Structures are given as structure tokens and as C-alpha cells.
Amino acid sequence: GQSLEQPSEVTAVEGAIVQINCTYQTSGFYGLSWYQQHDGGAPTFLSYNALDGLEETGRFSSFLSRSDSYGYLLLQELQMKDSASYFCAVPSNTGKLIFGQGTTLQVKP
């Protein structure tokens, strides 16, 4: 089977840095995606790591270690609007996404 584990909640203050971890167990691993979902909204693609290392996109970075079956999403210079749920997800070879349970990030002033 396939499973992804991530913390259920994280709290941080505005301007801080927060890291959301994700460990996975999958058959046939192709890469790790991250999606953001605001309350009542649709998941929005943030990043994808197919290879080991760090990918940076503005304030957000994502890291993957295939040997450790582990990745994380790093959010820097937190803003109030970053309060949302963040999901790690693994795509299969047919394209379906298997999502983790999601991490609710609360950014406080």
C-alpha cells in the first residue's frame, strides 16, 4: 500500500520560518508534490521534487531525500495568508495523486 505521514498541526508567528515534514511509504516512487488548501478552497499546486535536493520557489522551498523516504516543505517569512492546510502527495505512474492527511498551519501575528 501507500501511506504518507505528516504532522496534523503546526503553529508559527508572522515572519518566522516553518518546516512541514512528510514521510512516505509507496510502491513505485516517482516524486513528491506539495499542495496548499485554504479553508473551503481547492488544492493548489506548490512544488514537485522528482530528485533529491532542494527546490526553491520564492518564499517556499521543498526538499526530498529518496533514500530516507522523506521530504519537507519550508515556508519562509511567514505571512497571515499562509494559514492553510498543506498536503504532501505522491503521483503514481497513471497520474493519480495519493495525498497525506494534511498539516494545518496557523500563522499568528
Add this chain to the structure above:
Amino acid sequence: EPEVTQTPSHQVTQMGQEVILRCVPISNHLYFYWYRQILGQKVEFLVSFYNNEISEKSEIFDDQFSVERPDGSNFTLKIRSTKLEDSAMYFCASSEPQEGETQYFGPGTRLLVL
């Protein structure tokens, strides 16, 4: 910027009734998906669709579910006889060929079965 659209945004129905959820994927995308999210839970894959046929379906996608691409733009999910546990947010998504890891989600249809 092109986006996936879904109608209706909300649907209330009686148990046992049929519902059709509609989606218009991004025009140059060739892979289409339906997911659902029960309130407070994770997003769950239902079905993927490519080249006018189902590529893969989950165990949730039983005989009461069907998908169709009736024309060049619409992609529909039909639930034949709704059950209480079908109450959820249903998301349509689409992606370009070879980029299934980057899926663009529609705003969702919130289905409530009474």
C-alpha cells in the same frame, strides 16, 4: 490564467437520487481526474480519465459512479443512487501530458445527501 471550472458549487439531494457534477478542464490538458474530500479529511482519488476512457479508479469508485466526456470541453461525474456517505466536496482536476504531478484543481462541488 486558464482554470478548471466546476458546476454547481453546491448540490443538495435526497438519498437515492442521481446527481451529475460537471467540470470544464483546462483546454489543452488531456488528463482528467475526480477527487473527493470528506469534511476535515484528506483528498481522496476517485478516478483518472485519458483518451476517452478510465485510466485508473479507486475502490471508492464503485458501480454507482461513472464519468463521461460528452463533448470536447465537459467532464462529468455521475453518482447514480446517492448515499449519505457520499456527502463530500468533489474536486475535478486536469493536467498536461507527462506532468501528472502538477494537477490543477477546480473550486469543487459541495454535495450534501440528506
